[in-house]
Amino acid sequence: MDAGQHYSFWERETFLAPCDLIIVGAGITGLSAGLFFKRNCPDARVMVMERGLFPTGASTRNAGFACLGSITEHLSDLEKESESHVKDRIRRRYEGLRLLKKELGEGQMGYDPCGGYELFRSTASFQKATAEMDRFNRWMEEITGQSLVYEARELEGYPMIYNRLEGALHPGRMMQALIRRAVEQDVEIKWGVRVQQIEEEGVRLDDGSLLTASRVLVAANGFSHRLLPDIGITPARGLVLVTNELKQLPWKGTFHHDRGYIYFRNIGSRLLIGGARNVAEEEEETDQFGINSRIERELIRFVSRVLRLQEGWQVEQRWSGIMGFTASKTPILRRVNSHCYVAAGLSGMGVALGMEVGRRAARMIES
Incomplete structure (x- = not known):
């Protein structure tokens, strides 16, 4: 005009x-x-x-996680913030998801109450997190009214902490x-x-x-x-990759690793993986869409070495999204x-x- x-x-x-x-x-x-x-x-x-x-x-352009935050993320936040601040953040996330589901309806947004896992590759990190599990279960009961939200599990040979209140959706x-x-x-x-x-x-x-x-x-x-x-x-770019359809995909549900910096889930028989922004954090402080090849290599390496998908998997789709962070x-x-x-x-x-x-x-x- x-x-x-x-x-x-x-x-x-x-x-x-x-x-x-x-x-x-x-x-x-x-x-x-x-x-x-x-x-x-x-x-x-x-x-x-x-x-x-x-x-x-x-x-x-997000990964479709309806999550509250992993225990390692909460522990990392507690190193910098008070308990009341961290607890209030969890409460706001929980109440926000409840409001979203109430207003739109779970079926309308493809919500799957599959729960969320935190994957550990270090025994020491897992033990440190599980030592705090009772504390965070008390927090969750106070916030949500539900007991034993977190529990220790094992999947594909890796120790896990499972949160039964998390889920996945279709953005x-x-x-x-x-x-x-x-x-x-x-x-x-x-x-x-x-x-x-x-x-x-x-x-x-x-x-x-x-x-x-x-x-x-x-x-x-x-x-x-x-x-x-x-x-x-501060703008922050995030990368998401999606594989081809796989005959065997053991990773069903939503998963986080390394304080939430890496996240992955299944979309049917495909694997979605994203994150690793901390590999090149300053480079990713941009509001320009694009693919950071260093981060993409890190995510592909994680799929190959940690998730160990069947032979023949490949990345079929990739995209970026722009988030906004405060200090x-x-x-x-x-x-x-x-x-x-x-x-x-x-x-x-x-x-x-x-x-x-x-x-x-x-x-x-x-x-």
């Missing part, structure tokens, strides 16, 4: 009429914020803007379900629209057009720094100025946290 175009009377009365709320980013957080805001303020005009033809940051189906819910609530979604900057009157698009809104929420996660460079969110791993949810708000920095846990962060953002804006 030409910025100098003379808009018609009809366009100004309808498409270009002022919004009560414009949300930048149609991922889990942005769409959820629109859904809950519109539910509580049914007469408001709410518009969500997404630069892609569908959500393309991390919401549809594409999840987002389709969320889009349907938002549209049913009369949230307007505009695809293929790039927001250039936030202004006092609303948002300026990259073609120069101005869309007016009394309030703007930036919910672009790993891309939020483009609009709010001082917000304290504390806690999402940023605050008012930036009189008309602009931010809800971003999900720190790799968008599936678990995104909808709850969106709901909290809606409440913040309403108040």
